Amino acid sequence: MNIVTLLPFIVLIGAMFLMTRSAKKKQQAAGQMRDQMQPGSGVRTIGGMYATVKEVHDEMVLLEVAPGVHACYAKNAIGAVLDDDEYNRIVHGTESDEHDAFEGTVVPDDASSLTESDKTADESDDSRIDLGKKDEAADDAAPEADGTEPKKTDGESDAK
Numbered sequence: 001m002n003i004v005t006l007l008p009f010i011v012l013i014g015a016m017f018l019m020t021r022s023a024k025k026k027q028q029a030a031g032q033m034r035d036q037m038q039p040g041s042g043v044r045t046i047g048g049m050y051a052t053v054k055e056v057h058d059e060m061v062l063l064e065v066a067p068g069v070h071a072c073y074a075k076n077a078i079g080a081v082l083d084d085d086e087y088n089r090i091v092h093g094t095e096s097d098e099h100d101a102f103e104g105t106v107v108p109d110d111a112s113s114l115t116e117s118d119k120t121a122d123e124s125d126d127s128r129i130d131l132g133k134k135d136e137a138a139d140d141a142a143p144e145a146d147g148t149e150p151k152k153t154d155g156e157s158d159a160k
Helices: 002-035 084-091 121-126 136-142
Strands: 042-045 048-055 060-066 069-074 078-083
Touching: 002 078, 042 060, 042 084, 048 084, 078 084
Parallel strands: none
Antiparallel strands: 042 048, 042 078, 048 060, 060 069
C-alpha cells in the first residue's frame, strides 16, 4: 500500500486524538474544581444561579440560594467555584472604586421628580388639553349647511 493513501487516515486519527485529549483535560479541571468546593464557598450553577455551599456529599451539593432557602444540586450542575471577592462583588454588589462614586446618588421611584416645572398649579391647569368629546355629539345631530345628513363614521349608526 502506498504511503500517500494512508496519510489522510493518519492525519484524521491524529486530529481525533488531540480533540479528545483537550476534552479530557477540561473534564479533569472541572472535576478538580468541584472537589475543591467547601462549605461557605460561593458557586455559580450551569444555569447561572449564584449560591453558597452548605454541604458537600459524593454526588450532591446542598446550596443556600437565599437566606434560609436550601436546594440540592448534583455536583455536575456546578459551573464554577468563585473566589470570595468575586462572589461578593457579583451577589452583594460590593465593588471597590466604581461604586463609591455613585454611593450618594438617589434614584427616584417615579419620573415626575425628574422633570422640572417653573409653572404654578394654576398655570398648569390652563395648559391642559381636553381630550373629551364635548361638542361632537351636538355637531353630529345637526344637518349640514347644504341640507344633507352628516356622513356617518365608523361605529356610528342611526339607532337611538
